[in-house]
Amino acid sequence: MEYENVERADRAVAEAIRSEARLQDESLMMIASENVASPAVREAQGSILTNRNALGYPDSRLYPGSENIDEVEALAIAYSKELWGADHVNVQPHSGSLANLAVYLAVLDPGDRLLALHPRDGGHITHGSDLHLSGDLYETHHYELDPETGRLDYEAIARRAEEVDPDMIISGYSAYPRTIDWERFQEIAASVDAYHLADIAHLSGLIATGVFPSPVGVAEFCTGSTYKTIKTGRGGIILCDEEYGEAVDEALFPRLQGGAAMPNIAGKAAGLAEALDDEFDDYVDRTVADAEALADALAERGVDVVTGGTDTHIVLVDLRGSHSDLPGSEAERALEAAGIVANKASVPGDPRYPSDASGIRFGTTSLAARGFEGAAMDAVADLIVRALDSAGDEGALEELSAEVATLCE
Numbered sequence: 001m002e003y004e005n006v007e008r009a010d011r012a013v014a015e016a017i018r019s020e021a022r023l024q025d026e027s028l029m030m031i032a033s034e035n036v037a038s039p040a041v042r043e044a045q046g047s048i049l050t051n052r053n054a055l056g057y058p059d060s061r062l063y064p065g066s067e068n069i070d071e072v073e074a075l076a077i078a079y080s081k082e083l084w085g086a087d088h089v090n091v092q093p094h095s096g097s098l099a100n101l102a103v104y105l106a107v108l109d110p111g112d113r114l115l116a117l118h119p120r121d122g123g124h125i126t127h128g129s130d131l132h133l134s135g136d137l138y139e140t141h142h143y144e145l146d147p148e149t150g151r152l153d154y155e156a157i158a159r160r161a162e163e164v165d166p167d168m169i170i171s172g173y174s175a176y177p178r179t180i181d182w183e184r185f186q187e188i189a190a191s192v193d194a195y196h197l198a199d200i201a202h203l204s205g206l207i208a209t210g211v212f213p214s215p216v217g218v219a220e221f222c223t224g225s226t227y228k229t230i231k232t233g234r235g236g237i238i239l240c241d242e243e244y245g246e247a248v249d250e251a252l253f254p255r256l257q258g259g260a261a262m263p264n265i266a267g268k269a270a271g272l273a274e275a276l277d278d279e280f281d282d283y284v285d286r287t288v289a290d291a292e293a294l295a296d297a298l299a300e301r302g303v304d305v306v307t308g309g310t311d312t313h314i315v316l317v318d319l320r321g322s323h324s325d326l327p328g329s330e331a332e333r334a335l336e337a338a339g340i341v342a343n344k345a346s347v348p349g350d351p352r353y354p355s356d357a358s359g360i361r362f363g364t365t366s367l368a369a370r371g372f373e374g375a376a377m378d379a380v381a382d383l384i385v386r387a388l389d390s391a392g393d394e395g396a397l398e399e400l401s402a403e404v405a406t407l408c409e
C-alpha cells in the first residue's frame, strides 16, 4: 500500500491522497495547465533536499554545506539554457506568478503602465489584473482578441500601444490555442520603447522541442510555470537577456522570496534532463496531435471550436449556439459528473461573467502523458459531447463516468 508513512502520521491525509490517485486514474484529466509528472520528477521532488534552507544562489549561499544543492541548481540552470537557448536563467521562482512579479520588480517602477491581453480573452491574472498585486502596483491597459476570428490582431495591438505608451507589453496567455508572432510583438514593443515580456507558462514545453516558435532571445524576458507542458517539478522559471540577469535575481531573492525550494528545483532539473531526451519530443508531438484530433472530432460533432482548431495542447470550445447555450459553469459540472475534468473558460467577446463563462478549455497534456492517441481521442470527443448533451441528467452522467473509467483503464 502506498503512503503508509503518511497513514501512520494521519489517516485522513493518506485517504485523501489515495482518493486523488483513484480520481486521476479513472478520469479524463483535461485541465490544460496540468500534467503527469514522471517518476523521476516525483522522486527528486520528494527527496531529502527538503531538509535544506537554500538562501541565495549557487556559489553565493548564506549557509555553509551547500555544494550539493548548488550542483542541483546549477544543473537545472544548465539544462534550461540547453533547452531554450537563454542567456540567463533563474529557476528559483516558487510559481509562474512570482516569476512575473520578479520581472516587474526588476525593471518597472510603481505606477508604470502595462499593456496586456484582456483576462476575458485569455490573459492571466498576474498581467496587471485588479485581483492581483500587479494591478495595484501598475497601471494596466488591455488589448483584445478579434471577437470574430478569436485571434490576435497585431494591427490593433500596435494602435493600442501607440495610444497607451506602455512601459511593458505582455504576450503569452492561458487559453489561446494559436501560434504567436513574437517578433511582431517585439517590433511593437520596441516602437513604443517598452519592454516585452513573453509569458510562456503554457508553451514552454512546446517551445523546447520546436513545435511552437520561441520568444527566447526575441523578448527581453520570458517567464513560465515549470509543470504545465514542460512537465518538470512544480514552480516557475525566468529566462532573460544577460543584461537583466542581476536585476531579476535580486528582485526574486531577497525582495520577493526567501529560501529556494530545493526539492522543487531538483524536480525541475530531473524533468528538464528528461525534456532534453528524444522521448520528450515524441510526447510533445503526441500532445499537439491529440489536441488537433480532439478539435476535429468535436467540430465534426457540431461543437464550435474557437479559431476552428489549435496549434497547441489547448482546445477552446465556445458553447454558445451549440448544446443549448449551456454556460461554461454548468458544462464544467456536467463534464465533472461524467469523469471529465476540464475548466470553464471565457471566450473572445464573452458576454458572461467569468464565474459563468461561455466556454470550456480542454488540454491534452495529461492524456498524452498517459498514452492517449489516435482513435482514443475520437472516443474522448464522443464522451465530451454526450456529457454536454446529458447536463442535468445525473443518472446518464454517472453511466458515462463508468465508460470514462473503462476507457482510462
Ligand SMILES: *Cc1c(COP(=O)(O)O)cnc(C)c1O
Binding pocket: 033, 095, 096, 097, 098, 123, 124, 126, 172, 173, 174, 199, 201, 202, 224, 225, 226, 235, 236
Ligand atoms: C499558469 C500561468 C501562470 C503562472 O501560474 P502559477 O500557478 O503561478 O504557476 C502565469 N501566466 C500564465 C499565462 C499562466 O497560464
